[in-house]
Structure formats: structure tokens, C-alpha cells
Amino acid sequence: MRNKYFVIFTACLGLFLLLPSLPEPASLTSVFRLTEEPAVIVRGTSGSALTVNISFGDVEVERWIREVKKPYPLLFVEMDWAERFPETVRLIQEKNIPVGLLGDNGIAYEQNKPLFTNQLERFEDIFGMKPLWFRTIDEVFPHSLHTLLWEAEVNALGSSVVWRGGDSPPVTEGEILSIPHHRGDHIKFAELNKLYKNRTFTSVEDMLFKTTVKVKKIPE
Structure with a gap:
């Protein structure tokens, strides 16, 4: 009987020592490359x-965020x-609205090499995670930027249409x-509301992950 307890104890001890070395399950919020090479995603199918x-x-932004309903748009911040507005950021987090990193105009990353790294670190400090998506304000992605995005495993997301009001496109x-x-x-x-009347929106993740993405190569 004593030998039996000794064997059980030894097996449990071995399992306890082994557990820290087992790989952790992948996080649902882990970032990853959606394309096989540097490119700007501009639409799904x-x-x-x-x-x-x-x-x-x-x-007005805080009021809209309080009122917006699912499926949430992707906010580039x-x-x-x-x-400047940590309370609004906290509201975004509480509602679990997807957020990407909004950068400067594309040319700024050719003139200031550390700019992207600095913005990425600030995003992680504020939101506690690395962004899955990045967009420059003018949707221009110079070649000097795409290597940084690729190494950081952050996807460049452009758009099909920029809408500034008026008639719905x-x-x-896709x-x-x-x-x-x-x-x-x-x-x-x-x-x-004009757009919501004419369309049924889905999240960027649902649209892209369930279909083939269309990309625009980043020029050298």
C-alpha cells in the first residue's frame, strides 16, 4: 500500500513540474499576418x-460611441x-469595440524612422495589446513603412471608399x-444613418477571415 501511494505521489509531482513548460493556448487577441507578404488590404469579396x-x-464622439450598436465599426484611433480623452477610450474598451492604430500621413514615416515604433508602444500602453490593424491618415503606405508593419505583425488596412457625407456610394x-x-x-x-439604411454591415474580421482578401502591393 505504501508503494502504491509513493507511485501516485511521484506521478503527480512529475505532472506538476511538467505543467509550466507546456505551451499556453493561443490568445484570441493575438496579432498575426493576414497576407503572405507585405501588402495593403483594401477589400474582401x-x-x-x-x-x-x-x-x-x-x-460628440463620446455620445456616438455610447449609442453605436453591434456589429461595431472598426475604429482607427x-x-x-x-x-487626451481617456474616458472615451475606457468606454470603447468597456463596449469591446475593435480598435486599430491610426498613424500620420504616409510621408511622415519616411522622414521620421522611429515614428511607427513610438506610436505602437503608445497604443500598447493605452489599450494593453498590440493592434491587429494599422492605417495612415491618407492611406499611403510607403515602402519604408511596410517592413516595420511586417516585423511587428500588424496588418495594413486601406479602404475601398472614403465617404465624407452626401449621397451614399x-x-x-467586399x-x-x-x-x-x-x-x-x-x-x-x-x-x-444613410449608410446603415442602405447596407447591412459586418465586422472587418468576419468579412476578411471568412473570404479571400484583395490587396494592393506596397510600392518600393
């Missing part, structure tokens, strides 16, 4: 996805704005719509 670029706005399968909300370049959020 079916459905419609809405993205909103935010670098400006206070009360500029870091200076996020640091015709529906195109489209990624971009709504700018910057100082001097933004619409009233109430205008988004």
Missing part, C-alpha cells in the same frame, strides 16, 4: 465593413487623441468603407 478614423472630437461586395473624423474633415455622426 463579400459583405460591407465600416471603419471610422478618429483624431478629433470630444463630446490616433494616439494624441486617445491620450453604391454598394459593392467593400471597406472609411469615414474620416478629423479637424476640418468630418461629418456629423447622424449622417451615418
Whole structure:
């Protein structure tokens, strides 16, 4: 009987020592490359996805975020704005709205090499994770930027249509719509109702992960 207990104890001890070395399950929020080589994703093949670029706005942005319902748009958030409005950022996190990193104009990354790394670190400090998506404000992705994105395993996401209000653009399968909300370049959020009346939106992740993505090569 004593030998039996000794064998059980030894087996349990061995299992306990082995557990720390077992690989942890992959996180659902892990970042990964969606393309096989550096490229800008500009559309899927079916459905419609809405993205909103935010670098400006206070009360109206917070009110819209409180009211927006699922399926949520993908928010591209500029870091200076996020640091100015931590309460709105906290609301985004509480509602679990998907967020990407909104950068500067593409040319800025040719002139300032550490810029992307700095923005990436600030995003991780604020949101506690690395972004899956990155977009420059002008959707220009110079060759000097794509290596940094590739190494960081962050996907470059462009858009099919940039909508600044007015008549809704015709529906195109696999489209990624971009709504700018910057100082001097933004619409009233109430205008988004025009798009919602004409489309049934799905998340960027659902649209791209279930279909073939279409890309635009980053020029050298």
C-alpha cells in the first residue's frame, strides 16, 4: 500500500513540474499576418465593413460611441487623441469595440524612422495589446513603412471608399468603407444613418477571415 501511494505521489509531482513548460493556448487577441507578404488590404469579396478614423472630437464622439450598436465599426484611433480623452477610450474598451492604430500621413514615416515604433508602444500602453490593424491618415503606405508593419505583425488596412457625407456610394461586395473624423474633415455622426439604411454591415474580421482578401502591393 505504501508503494502504491509513493507511485501516485511521484506521478503527480512529475505532472506538476511538467505543467509550466507546456505551451499556453493561443490568445484570441493575438496579432498575426493576414497576407503572405507585405501588402495593403483594401477589400474582401463579400459583405460591407465600416471603419471610422478618429483624431478629433470630444463630446460628440463620446455620445456616438455610447449609442453605436453591434456589429461595431472598426475604429482607427490616433494616439494624441486617445491620450487626451481617456474616458472615451475606457468606454470603447468597456463596449469591446475593435480598435486599430491610426498613424500620420504616409510621408511622415519616411522622414521620421522611429515614428511607427513610438506610436505602437503608445497604443500598447493605452489599450494593453498590440493592434491587429494599422492605417495612415491618407492611406499611403510607403515602402519604408511596410517592413516595420511586417516585423511587428500588424496588418495594413486601406479602404475601398472614403465617404465624407452626401449621397451614399453604391454598394459593392467586399467593400471597406472609411469615414474620416478629423479637424476640418468630418461629418456629423447622424449622417451615418444613410449608410446603415442602405447596407447591412459586418465586422472587418468576419468579412476578411471568412473570404479571400484583395490587396494592393506596397510600392518600393
